[in-house]
Amino acid sequence: MSKPSLPQGTRDFSSETVRKRNYILSTIKNVFECYGFEPLETPAMENLETLMGKYGEEGDRLIFKILNNGLNDPKNEAKAKEGFEKLLNGKNSTALTERALKYDLTIPFARYVAMNHGQLTFPYKRYQIQPVWRADRPQKGRYREFTQCDADVVGSTALINEVELSNIYHAVFVKLRLNNYSLKINHRKVLAALAEKIGGADSLTDITVAIDKLDKIGIDKVNLELNQRGLSVTQIDFINQYLNVNGNNEEKLNKIELLLSNNHLAADGIKELRFIVQTASKVNIDIDFTLARGLNYYTGTIFEAKAPAEVQIGSIGGGGRYDNLTALFGVNNIPGVGISFGVDRIYDVLDELNLFPQDIQISTRALFFNMGTEESKFSYAVMQSVREKGIPCELYHEQAKMDKQFKYADKKNILFAVIIGSMEMENNVCILKNLSTGEQQQISLTELPNLL
RNA sequence: GUGGUUGUAGCUCAGUUGGUUAGAGCACCAGAUUGUGAUUCUGGGGGUCGUGGGUUCGAGCCCCAUCAUCCACCCCA
Numbered sequence: 001m002s003k004p005s006l007p008q009g010t011r012d013f014s015s016e017t018v019r020k021r022n023y024i025l026s027t028i029k030n031v032f033e034c035y036g037f038e039p040l041e042t043p044a045m046e047n048l049e050t051l052m053g054k055y056g057e058e059g060d061r062l063i064f065k066i067l068n069n070g071l072n073d074p075k076n077e078a079k080a081k082e083g084f085e086k087l088l089n090g091k092n093s094t095a096l097t098e099r100a101l102k103y104d105l106t107i108p109f110a111r112y113v114a115m116n117h118g119q120l121t122f123p124y125k126r127y128q129i130q131p132v133w134r135a136d137r138p139q140k141g142r143y144r145e146f147t148q149c150d151a152d153v154v155g156s157t158a159l160i161n162e163v164e165l166s167n168i169y170h171a172v173f174v175k176l177r178l179n180n181y182s183l184k185i186n187h188r189k190v191l192a193a194l195a196e197k198i199g200g201a202d203s204l205t206d207i208t209v210a211i212d213k214l215d216k217i218g219i220d221k222v223n224l225e226l227n228q229r230g231l232s233v234t235q236i237d238f239i240n241q242y243l244n245v246n247g248n249n250e251e252k253l254n255k256i257e258l259l260l261s262n263n264h265l266a267a268d269g270i271k272e273l274r275f276i277v278q279t280a281s282k283v284n285i286d287i288d289f290t291l292a293r294g295l296n297y298y299t300g301t302i303f304e305a306k307a308p309a310e311v312q313i314g315s316i317g318g319g320g321r322y323d324n325l326t327a328l329f330g331v332n333n334i335p336g337v338g339i340s341f342g343v344d345r346i347y348d349v350l351d352e353l354n355l356f357p358q359d360i361q362i363s364t365r366a367l368f369f370n371m372g373t374e375e376s377k378f379s380y381a382v383m384q385s386v387r388e389k390g391i392p393c394e395l396y397h398e399q400a401k402m403d404k405q406f407k408y409a410d411k412k413n414i415l416f417a418v419i420i421g422s423m424e425m426e427n428n429v430c431i432l433k434n435l436s437t438g439e440q441q442q443i444s445l446t447e448l449p450n451l452l
Numbered sequence: 453g454u455g456g457u458u459g460u461a462g463c464u465c466a467g468u469u470g471g472u473u474a475g476a477g478c479a480c481c482a483g484a485u486u487g488u489g490a491u492u493c494u495g496g497g498g499g500u501c502g503u504g505g506g507u508u509c510g511a512g513c514c515c516c517a518u519c520a521u522c523c524a525c526c527c528c529a
Protein backbone atom coordinates (compact mmCIF):
# COMPACT_ATOMS: atom_id res chain seq x y z
CA MET A 1 0.00 0.00 0.00
CA SER A 2 1.31 3.43 -0.91
CA LYS A 3 1.52 6.25 1.58
CA PRO A 4 -1.79 8.02 2.10
CA SER A 5 -2.04 11.49 0.65
CA LEU A 6 -4.44 14.33 0.07
CA PRO A 7 -5.88 15.53 -3.22
CA GLN A 8 -4.02 18.50 -4.62
CA GLY A 9 -4.92 21.83 -3.10
CA THR A 10 -6.84 20.41 -0.15
CA ARG A 11 -5.84 20.48 3.51
CA ASP A 12 -6.42 18.81 6.84
CA PHE A 13 -6.99 21.29 9.62
CA SER A 14 -5.29 20.46 12.92
CA SER A 15 -7.00 21.25 16.22
CA GLU A 16 -5.01 24.43 16.50
CA THR A 17 -5.93 25.46 12.97
CA VAL A 18 -9.61 24.71 13.46
CA ARG A 19 -9.64 26.88 16.57
CA LYS A 20 -8.04 29.74 14.68
CA ARG A 21 -10.43 29.33 11.78
CA ASN A 22 -13.40 29.23 14.11
CA TYR A 23 -12.22 32.47 15.67
CA ILE A 24 -12.43 34.12 12.24
CA LEU A 25 -15.64 32.41 11.22
CA SER A 26 -17.51 33.20 14.42
CA THR A 27 -16.38 36.82 14.28
CA ILE A 28 -17.78 37.14 10.77
CA LYS A 29 -20.93 35.26 11.64
CA ASN A 30 -21.64 37.41 14.68
CA VAL A 31 -21.29 40.57 12.64
CA PHE A 32 -23.59 39.21 9.92
CA GLU A 33 -26.20 38.33 12.54
CA CYS A 34 -25.79 41.70 14.17
CA TYR A 35 -26.73 43.36 10.87
CA GLY A 36 -29.88 41.26 10.53
CA PHE A 37 -28.65 38.69 8.02
CA GLU A 38 -30.07 35.18 8.18
CA PRO A 39 -28.20 31.93 7.60
CA LEU A 40 -28.58 29.77 4.52
CA GLU A 41 -26.84 26.59 3.41
CA THR A 42 -26.98 24.92 0.02
CA PRO A 43 -25.66 21.50 -1.09
CA ALA A 44 -22.03 20.85 -1.95
CA MET A 45 -23.14 19.82 -5.43
CA GLU A 46 -25.41 21.51 -7.92
CA ASN A 47 -26.72 20.45 -11.28
CA LEU A 48 -23.95 21.20 -13.74
CA GLU A 49 -26.41 23.20 -15.79
CA THR A 50 -26.97 25.55 -12.86
CA LEU A 51 -23.30 26.50 -12.82
CA MET A 52 -22.15 26.36 -16.43
CA GLY A 53 -21.89 29.63 -18.28
CA LYS A 54 -22.19 31.76 -15.15
CA TYR A 55 -18.51 32.45 -14.53
CA GLY A 56 -17.21 33.03 -18.03
CA GLU A 57 -15.18 30.67 -20.14
CA GLU A 58 -12.31 30.55 -17.67
CA GLY A 59 -14.71 29.81 -14.83
CA ASP A 60 -16.37 26.94 -16.64
CA ARG A 61 -12.99 25.29 -17.03
CA LEU A 62 -12.42 25.44 -13.28
CA ILE A 63 -15.66 23.79 -12.22
CA PHE A 64 -15.16 20.37 -10.63
CA LYS A 65 -17.48 17.99 -12.44
CA ILE A 66 -18.80 14.79 -10.90
CA LEU A 67 -18.76 11.64 -12.97
CA ASN A 68 -22.15 9.95 -13.27
CA ASN A 69 -22.65 6.62 -11.59
CA GLY A 70 -23.44 3.46 -13.48
CA LEU A 71 -21.48 4.30 -16.60
CA ASN A 72 -20.18 0.73 -16.75
CA ASP A 73 -23.68 -0.69 -16.84
CA PRO A 74 -23.94 -2.42 -20.25
CA LYS A 75 -27.18 -0.65 -21.09
CA ASN A 76 -25.48 2.74 -20.64
CA GLU A 77 -22.40 1.84 -22.61
CA ALA A 78 -23.43 3.32 -25.95
CA LYS A 79 -24.52 6.56 -24.32
CA ALA A 80 -21.37 6.80 -22.26
CA LYS A 81 -19.15 6.36 -25.30
CA GLU A 82 -21.09 8.97 -27.20
CA GLY A 83 -20.79 11.32 -24.26
CA PHE A 84 -17.06 10.77 -24.11
CA GLU A 85 -16.73 11.66 -27.79
CA LYS A 86 -18.59 14.91 -27.10
CA LEU A 87 -16.30 15.63 -24.17
CA LEU A 88 -13.20 15.13 -26.32
CA ASN A 89 -14.61 17.77 -28.64
CA GLY A 90 -14.81 20.20 -25.77
CA LYS A 91 -18.54 19.89 -25.17
CA ASN A 92 -20.24 18.88 -21.97
CA SER A 93 -22.30 15.77 -21.90
CA THR A 94 -24.99 14.98 -19.38
CA ALA A 95 -24.44 11.36 -20.30
CA LEU A 96 -21.12 11.54 -18.41
CA THR A 97 -21.61 14.29 -15.88
CA GLU A 98 -24.66 16.15 -14.76
CA ARG A 99 -23.58 17.36 -11.32
CA ALA A 100 -20.72 19.56 -10.14
CA LEU A 101 -19.22 20.88 -6.92
CA LYS A 102 -20.27 24.44 -6.27
CA TYR A 103 -17.80 27.06 -7.45
CA ASP A 104 -19.01 29.93 -5.31
CA LEU A 105 -21.94 30.77 -3.05
CA THR A 106 -23.54 33.48 -5.14
CA ILE A 107 -24.90 31.44 -8.04
CA PRO A 108 -26.37 28.72 -5.80
CA PHE A 109 -27.92 31.54 -3.78
CA ALA A 110 -29.44 33.05 -6.93
CA ARG A 111 -30.80 29.60 -7.76
CA TYR A 112 -32.29 29.36 -4.28
CA VAL A 113 -33.92 32.76 -4.55
CA ALA A 114 -35.29 31.94 -7.99
CA MET A 115 -36.79 28.73 -6.63
CA ASN A 116 -38.20 30.26 -3.44
CA HIS A 117 -38.98 33.89 -4.21
CA GLY A 118 -42.66 33.30 -3.47
CA GLN A 119 -41.94 32.46 0.16
CA LEU A 120 -39.17 34.92 0.92
CA THR A 121 -39.64 38.24 2.65
CA PHE A 122 -37.91 40.97 0.64
CA PRO A 123 -35.49 42.48 0.98
CA TYR A 124 -33.99 39.11 1.79
CA LYS A 125 -30.72 39.37 3.68
CA ARG A 126 -28.85 36.10 3.91
CA TYR A 127 -25.40 35.00 4.91
CA GLN A 128 -23.75 31.75 3.96
CA ILE A 129 -20.51 30.19 5.21
CA GLN A 130 -19.54 27.09 3.28
CA PRO A 131 -16.70 25.48 1.34
CA VAL A 132 -16.46 25.88 -2.43
CA TRP A 133 -14.24 24.08 -4.94
CA ARG A 134 -12.21 25.23 -7.90
CA ALA A 135 -10.00 23.15 -10.18
CA ASP A 136 -7.42 25.91 -10.17
CA ARG A 137 -3.76 25.17 -9.77
CA PRO A 138 -2.89 25.80 -6.13
CA GLN A 139 -0.32 28.39 -5.06
CA LYS A 140 0.18 30.88 -2.29
CA GLY A 141 -3.16 31.79 -0.73
CA ARG A 142 -4.95 29.66 -3.25
CA TYR A 143 -6.57 26.30 -2.69
CA ARG A 144 -8.85 23.91 -4.50
CA GLU A 145 -11.17 23.70 -1.55
CA PHE A 146 -11.73 26.87 0.42
CA THR A 147 -14.37 28.55 2.53
CA GLN A 148 -16.36 31.54 1.48
CA CYS A 149 -18.41 33.77 3.74
CA ASP A 150 -21.01 35.69 1.79
CA ALA A 151 -23.62 38.23 2.79
CA ASP A 152 -26.13 39.38 0.18
CA VAL A 153 -29.23 41.53 0.12
CA VAL A 154 -31.68 40.86 -2.67
CA GLY A 155 -34.87 42.65 -3.56
CA SER A 156 -33.64 46.15 -2.84
CA THR A 157 -31.93 48.81 -4.90
CA ALA A 158 -31.41 51.10 -1.90
CA LEU A 159 -27.87 52.37 -1.54
CA ILE A 160 -28.11 51.93 2.20
CA ASN A 161 -27.33 48.28 1.52
CA GLU A 162 -23.94 49.21 0.09
CA VAL A 163 -23.33 51.32 3.16
CA GLU A 164 -24.31 48.46 5.45
CA LEU A 165 -22.04 46.04 3.67
CA SER A 166 -19.15 48.49 3.91
CA ASN A 167 -19.77 48.78 7.62
CA ILE A 168 -19.77 44.99 7.90
CA TYR A 169 -16.32 44.86 6.34
CA HIS A 170 -15.18 47.50 8.80
CA ALA A 171 -16.73 45.79 11.83
CA VAL A 172 -15.21 42.41 10.99
CA PHE A 173 -11.72 43.70 10.27
CA VAL A 174 -11.65 45.86 13.38
CA LYS A 175 -12.76 42.91 15.52
CA LEU A 176 -9.98 40.85 13.98
CA ARG A 177 -7.57 43.72 14.81
CA LEU A 178 -6.83 44.18 11.13
CA ASN A 179 -7.21 47.93 11.44
CA ASN A 180 -5.07 48.79 8.45
CA TYR A 181 -7.26 47.02 5.93
CA SER A 182 -8.50 49.04 3.00
CA LEU A 183 -11.79 48.74 1.22
CA LYS A 184 -11.45 49.67 -2.41
CA ILE A 185 -14.61 50.60 -4.22
CA ASN A 186 -15.49 51.53 -7.74
CA HIS A 187 -18.60 51.59 -9.89
CA ARG A 188 -19.19 49.59 -13.02
CA LYS A 189 -21.00 52.54 -14.55
CA VAL A 190 -17.86 54.66 -14.23
CA LEU A 191 -15.88 52.01 -16.05
CA ALA A 192 -18.58 51.76 -18.69
CA ALA A 193 -18.53 55.53 -19.06
CA LEU A 194 -14.79 55.45 -19.69
CA ALA A 195 -15.28 52.90 -22.45
CA GLU A 196 -18.13 54.92 -23.92
CA LYS A 197 -16.14 58.14 -23.77
CA ILE A 198 -13.28 56.77 -25.82
CA GLY A 199 -15.74 55.27 -28.26
CA GLY A 200 -14.88 51.70 -27.42
CA ALA A 201 -17.86 50.54 -25.42
CA ASP A 202 -17.40 47.10 -26.86
CA SER A 203 -13.82 46.93 -25.61
CA LEU A 204 -14.86 47.48 -21.99
CA THR A 205 -13.53 44.07 -21.03
CA ASP A 206 -10.15 44.68 -22.64
CA ILE A 207 -9.80 48.01 -20.91
CA THR A 208 -10.77 46.81 -17.48
CA VAL A 209 -8.64 43.66 -17.59
CA ALA A 210 -5.63 45.80 -18.45
CA ILE A 211 -6.11 48.68 -16.02
CA ASP A 212 -6.97 46.35 -13.18
CA LYS A 213 -3.30 45.36 -13.16
CA LEU A 214 -2.00 48.89 -12.72
CA ASP A 215 -0.64 48.58 -9.19
CA LYS A 216 0.87 45.23 -10.02
CA ILE A 217 2.68 45.81 -13.32
CA GLY A 218 2.90 49.60 -13.61
CA ILE A 219 1.66 52.14 -16.12
CA ASP A 220 4.09 51.27 -18.93
CA LYS A 221 3.08 47.67 -19.09
CA VAL A 222 -0.59 48.57 -18.84
CA ASN A 223 -0.19 50.85 -21.83
CA LEU A 224 1.63 48.11 -23.69
CA GLU A 225 -1.18 45.69 -22.97
CA LEU A 226 -3.80 48.24 -24.05
CA ASN A 227 -1.88 48.68 -27.25
CA GLN A 228 -1.76 44.95 -27.81
CA ARG A 229 -5.48 44.79 -27.23
CA GLY A 230 -5.91 47.11 -30.16
CA LEU A 231 -6.49 50.52 -28.61
CA SER A 232 -5.27 53.65 -30.38
CA VAL A 233 -2.78 56.18 -29.02
CA THR A 234 -5.51 58.78 -28.39
CA GLN A 235 -7.62 56.21 -26.58
CA ILE A 236 -4.68 55.14 -24.43
CA ASP A 237 -3.90 58.76 -23.75
CA PHE A 238 -7.38 59.33 -22.40
CA ILE A 239 -7.17 56.19 -20.29
CA ASN A 240 -3.95 57.52 -18.81
CA GLN A 241 -5.72 60.71 -17.81
CA TYR A 242 -8.31 58.50 -16.16
CA LEU A 243 -5.67 56.49 -14.34
CA ASN A 244 -3.95 59.64 -13.15
CA VAL A 245 -6.94 60.72 -11.10
CA ASN A 246 -5.61 60.95 -7.54
CA GLY A 247 -6.04 62.59 -4.16
CA ASN A 248 -8.45 61.78 -1.38
CA ASN A 249 -11.84 60.31 -2.15
CA GLU A 250 -13.58 63.65 -2.61
CA GLU A 251 -10.81 64.96 -4.87
CA LYS A 252 -10.90 61.82 -6.97
CA LEU A 253 -14.66 62.10 -7.38
CA ASN A 254 -14.38 65.74 -8.43
CA LYS A 255 -11.62 65.02 -10.93
CA ILE A 256 -13.37 62.05 -12.48
CA GLU A 257 -16.56 64.11 -12.72
CA LEU A 258 -14.68 66.63 -14.79
CA LEU A 259 -12.98 64.04 -16.95
CA LEU A 260 -16.15 62.09 -17.70
CA SER A 261 -18.48 65.06 -17.91
CA ASN A 262 -21.70 64.95 -19.93
CA ASN A 263 -22.05 61.23 -19.50
CA HIS A 264 -25.11 60.00 -17.67
CA LEU A 265 -23.52 56.66 -16.73
CA ALA A 266 -20.60 58.39 -15.08
CA ALA A 267 -22.91 60.85 -13.34
CA ASP A 268 -24.97 58.00 -11.87
CA GLY A 269 -21.96 56.06 -10.71
CA ILE A 270 -20.24 59.07 -9.18
CA LYS A 271 -23.39 60.09 -7.34
CA GLU A 272 -23.68 56.65 -5.81
CA LEU A 273 -20.03 56.43 -4.83
CA ARG A 274 -20.25 59.86 -3.24
CA PHE A 275 -23.25 58.80 -1.18
CA ILE A 276 -21.53 55.64 0.03
CA VAL A 277 -18.28 57.37 0.94
CA GLN A 278 -20.08 60.11 2.81
CA THR A 279 -22.50 57.83 4.64
CA ALA A 280 -20.07 55.06 5.58
CA SER A 281 -17.68 57.62 6.98
CA LYS A 282 -16.00 55.35 9.53
CA VAL A 283 -14.97 52.77 6.94
CA ASN A 284 -11.47 52.89 5.39
CA ILE A 285 -12.89 53.35 1.93
CA ASP A 286 -10.47 54.04 -0.85
CA ILE A 287 -12.05 54.89 -4.16
CA ASP A 288 -10.03 53.17 -6.85
CA PHE A 289 -11.14 53.74 -10.43
CA THR A 290 -8.82 50.99 -11.63
CA LEU A 291 -10.68 48.33 -9.66
CA ALA A 292 -12.50 46.10 -12.13
CA ARG A 293 -13.16 42.61 -10.71
CA GLY A 294 -14.78 39.80 -12.64
CA LEU A 295 -17.12 41.29 -15.15
CA ASN A 296 -19.63 38.51 -15.06
CA TYR A 297 -22.61 39.84 -13.22
CA TYR A 298 -21.70 43.05 -11.43
CA THR A 299 -23.53 46.14 -12.66
CA GLY A 300 -23.12 48.78 -9.96
CA THR A 301 -20.79 49.35 -7.03
CA ILE A 302 -17.91 46.91 -6.74
CA PHE A 303 -15.87 46.19 -3.63
CA GLU A 304 -12.53 44.68 -2.92
CA ALA A 305 -11.04 44.34 0.55
CA LYS A 306 -7.26 44.43 0.80
CA ALA A 307 -5.06 43.21 3.59
CA PRO A 308 -2.69 45.68 5.25
CA ALA A 309 0.02 46.59 2.79
CA GLU A 310 2.84 44.89 4.74
CA VAL A 311 1.36 41.49 3.90
CA GLN A 312 1.93 40.28 0.37
CA ILE A 313 -1.49 38.78 -0.03
CA GLY A 314 -3.92 40.38 -2.39
CA SER A 315 -7.61 40.47 -1.93
CA ILE A 316 -9.23 39.17 1.24
CA GLY A 317 -12.78 39.87 0.17
CA GLY A 318 -14.87 41.26 -2.62
CA GLY A 319 -18.34 41.89 -3.89
CA GLY A 320 -20.66 44.20 -5.68
CA ARG A 321 -24.10 45.01 -6.98
CA TYR A 322 -25.84 42.95 -9.60
CA ASP A 323 -29.09 44.04 -11.22
CA ASN A 324 -30.72 40.86 -12.12
CA LEU A 325 -28.85 37.75 -11.11
CA THR A 326 -31.92 35.55 -10.75
CA ALA A 327 -32.83 36.33 -14.35
CA LEU A 328 -30.30 33.58 -15.15
CA PHE A 329 -32.90 31.26 -13.64
CA GLY A 330 -35.95 32.87 -15.18
CA VAL A 331 -37.01 35.17 -12.35
CA ASN A 332 -36.79 38.87 -13.10
CA ASN A 333 -36.66 42.08 -11.11
CA ILE A 334 -34.72 40.90 -8.09
CA PRO A 335 -31.72 43.21 -7.82
CA GLY A 336 -29.09 42.54 -5.21
CA VAL A 337 -25.77 43.41 -3.71
CA GLY A 338 -23.37 41.20 -1.82
CA ILE A 339 -19.93 40.80 -0.33
CA SER A 340 -17.65 37.92 0.47
CA PHE A 341 -14.83 37.26 2.92
CA GLY A 342 -11.89 35.03 1.96
CA VAL A 343 -11.39 33.16 5.21
CA ASP A 344 -8.34 31.21 4.10
CA ARG A 345 -6.49 34.35 3.15
CA ILE A 346 -7.60 36.22 6.24
CA TYR A 347 -6.17 33.28 8.19
CA ASP A 348 -2.81 33.63 6.47
CA VAL A 349 -2.80 37.37 7.11
CA LEU A 350 -3.62 37.04 10.83
CA ASP A 351 -1.03 34.30 11.15
CA GLU A 352 1.65 36.36 9.48
CA LEU A 353 0.89 39.42 11.60
CA ASN A 354 0.55 37.33 14.76
CA LEU A 355 -2.93 38.62 15.47
CA PHE A 356 -4.59 35.47 16.78
CA PRO A 357 -5.43 35.84 20.49
CA GLN A 358 -3.57 33.39 22.74
CA ASP A 359 -6.60 32.23 24.67
CA ILE A 360 -8.37 30.67 21.70
CA GLN A 361 -6.14 27.60 22.08
CA ILE A 362 -7.37 26.78 25.57
CA SER A 363 -9.98 24.11 25.99
CA THR A 364 -9.29 22.12 29.15
CA ARG A 365 -8.99 24.34 32.23
CA ALA A 366 -7.71 21.77 34.70
CA LEU A 367 -5.84 18.49 34.58
CA PHE A 368 -6.49 16.10 37.48
CA PHE A 369 -3.31 14.18 38.16
CA ASN A 370 -3.49 10.43 38.32
CA MET A 371 -1.77 9.41 41.56
CA GLY A 372 -2.82 5.76 41.70
CA THR A 373 -5.82 3.45 41.46
CA GLU A 374 -7.73 4.59 44.54
CA GLU A 375 -6.64 8.18 44.17
CA SER A 376 -7.77 8.37 40.56
CA LYS A 377 -11.21 6.95 41.39
CA PHE A 378 -11.58 9.63 44.02
CA SER A 379 -10.27 12.30 41.66
CA TYR A 380 -12.64 11.19 38.96
CA ALA A 381 -15.65 11.76 41.20
CA VAL A 382 -14.35 15.21 42.17
CA MET A 383 -13.73 16.01 38.53
CA GLN A 384 -17.25 15.05 37.52
CA SER A 385 -18.67 17.50 40.03
CA VAL A 386 -16.45 20.22 38.55
CA ARG A 387 -17.57 19.33 35.03
CA GLU A 388 -21.17 19.73 36.15
CA LYS A 389 -20.40 23.37 36.73
CA GLY A 390 -19.46 23.58 33.06
CA ILE A 391 -15.72 23.75 33.63
CA PRO A 392 -13.83 21.64 31.07
CA CYS A 393 -11.34 19.31 32.72
CA GLU A 394 -9.79 15.89 32.36
CA LEU A 395 -8.11 13.19 34.39
CA TYR A 396 -4.73 11.90 33.23
CA HIS A 397 -5.46 8.54 31.68
CA GLU A 398 -3.04 6.41 33.70
CA GLN A 399 -0.73 6.53 36.66
CA ALA A 400 2.52 8.05 35.50
CA LYS A 401 5.40 10.11 36.70
CA MET A 402 4.35 13.64 37.56
CA ASP A 403 6.87 14.93 35.11
CA LYS A 404 4.95 13.27 32.33
CA GLN A 405 1.61 14.57 33.53
CA PHE A 406 2.98 18.10 33.72
CA LYS A 407 4.27 17.86 30.20
CA TYR A 408 0.91 16.68 28.95
CA ALA A 409 -0.74 19.70 30.60
CA ASP A 410 1.85 21.99 29.05
CA LYS A 411 1.25 20.71 25.57
CA LYS A 412 -2.48 21.10 25.85
CA ASN A 413 -2.22 24.61 27.27
CA ILE A 414 -4.05 23.53 30.41
CA LEU A 415 -4.18 26.26 33.03
CA PHE A 416 -4.34 24.33 36.32
CA ALA A 417 -3.16 21.06 37.80
CA VAL A 418 -5.29 19.46 40.51
CA ILE A 419 -3.37 16.94 42.61
CA ILE A 420 -5.20 14.59 44.95
CA GLY A 421 -2.98 11.98 46.58
CA SER A 422 -3.68 9.75 49.58
CA MET A 423 -2.99 12.52 52.07
CA GLU A 424 -5.34 14.92 50.35
CA MET A 425 -8.03 12.24 50.11
CA GLU A 426 -8.05 11.77 53.87
CA ASN A 427 -8.53 15.47 54.52
CA ASN A 428 -10.93 16.26 51.63
CA VAL A 429 -8.54 18.76 50.14
CA CYS A 430 -6.51 19.06 46.98
CA ILE A 431 -3.44 20.83 45.70
CA LEU A 432 -4.32 23.44 43.09
CA LYS A 433 -1.39 24.55 41.03
CA ASN A 434 -1.40 27.39 38.51
CA LEU A 435 0.76 26.06 35.73
CA SER A 436 1.78 29.38 34.24
CA THR A 437 2.90 31.03 37.50
CA GLY A 438 3.95 27.86 39.32
CA GLU A 439 2.09 28.94 42.45
CA GLN A 440 0.23 26.28 44.39
CA GLN A 441 -2.03 26.09 47.39
CA GLN A 442 -3.95 23.52 49.37
CA ILE A 443 -7.68 24.11 49.23
CA SER A 444 -10.82 22.26 50.28
CA LEU A 445 -12.66 20.28 47.63
CA THR A 446 -15.81 22.37 48.05
CA GLU A 447 -13.88 25.48 47.13
CA LEU A 448 -12.30 23.94 44.05
CA PRO A 449 -14.92 24.82 41.41
CA ASN A 450 -14.90 28.45 42.47
CA LEU A 451 -11.16 28.76 41.98
CA LEU A 452 -11.00 27.25 38.50
C1' G B 453 -3.96 25.38 -19.16
C1' U B 454 1.73 27.51 -19.49
C1' G B 455 6.70 27.96 -17.18
C1' G B 456 9.92 26.99 -13.17
C1' U B 457 11.39 25.07 -7.87
C1' U B 458 11.95 21.30 -4.41
C1' G B 459 11.23 15.91 -2.67
C1' U B 460 16.62 12.23 2.48
C1' A B 461 13.91 10.18 10.15
C1' G B 462 7.74 12.86 13.16
C1' C B 463 9.99 18.30 12.05
C1' U B 464 14.27 21.44 10.03
C1' C B 465 18.10 20.09 7.09
C1' A B 466 23.59 17.99 5.94
C1' G B 467 25.37 14.23 2.67
C1' U B 468 32.38 15.72 -1.20
C1' U B 469 33.94 14.29 -9.24
C1' G B 470 29.09 8.22 -8.20
C1' G B 471 32.55 4.30 -3.68
C1' U B 472 31.97 0.43 3.18
C1' U B 473 26.54 -0.45 7.32
C1' A B 474 23.02 7.24 4.97
C1' G B 475 24.12 11.53 9.34
C1' A B 476 23.06 16.02 12.76
C1' G B 477 19.81 19.16 15.63
C1' C B 478 14.97 19.26 17.54
C1' A B 479 11.00 15.95 18.95
C1' C B 480 9.77 11.05 21.02
C1' C B 481 10.68 6.70 24.59
C1' A B 482 13.46 4.70 28.93
C1' G B 483 16.80 5.54 33.04
C1' A B 484 19.73 8.71 36.63
C1' U B 485 15.02 10.86 40.06
C1' U B 486 8.70 6.08 43.87
C1' G B 487 4.76 13.61 45.18
C1' U B 488 6.23 18.96 41.51
C1' G B 489 7.38 20.99 35.17
C1' A B 490 13.91 23.30 34.43
C1' U B 491 18.92 21.95 33.33
C1' U B 492 22.37 18.11 32.65
C1' C B 493 23.97 13.17 31.66
C1' U B 494 23.31 7.98 29.81
C1' G B 495 20.80 4.67 26.69
C1' G B 496 16.92 3.59 22.87
C1' G B 497 13.43 3.38 18.78
C1' G B 498 12.89 5.09 14.31
C1' G B 499 14.62 5.69 6.65
C1' U B 500 12.38 0.99 0.31
C1' C B 501 16.70 8.55 0.20
C1' G B 502 8.69 10.42 -3.25
C1' U B 503 7.60 6.26 -6.92
C1' G B 504 8.91 3.31 -11.38
C1' G B 505 12.44 2.38 -15.00
C1' G B 506 17.54 3.14 -17.07
C1' U B 507 23.16 3.88 -17.14
C1' U B 508 27.18 1.62 -14.02
C1' C B 509 31.30 -3.33 -11.07
C1' G B 510 28.72 0.16 -7.77
C1' A B 511 23.34 5.33 -7.56
C1' G B 512 20.76 9.45 -2.13
C1' C B 513 24.01 11.77 -6.14
C1' C B 514 23.78 10.84 -13.37
C1' C B 515 19.50 10.02 -17.34
C1' C B 516 14.09 9.25 -18.49
C1' A B 517 9.21 8.95 -16.85
C1' U B 518 5.67 9.68 -13.10
C1' C B 519 3.52 11.58 -8.60
C1' A B 520 3.61 15.23 -4.98
C1' U B 521 5.15 20.21 -3.44
C1' C B 522 5.92 25.28 -3.58
C1' C B 523 6.31 29.69 -6.75
C1' A B 524 5.02 32.74 -11.02
C1' C B 525 1.59 33.51 -15.29
C1' C B 526 -3.74 33.12 -16.58
C1' C B 527 -7.65 33.83 -13.48
C1' C B 528 -9.20 34.56 -8.68
C1' A B 529 -10.72 34.43 -2.52
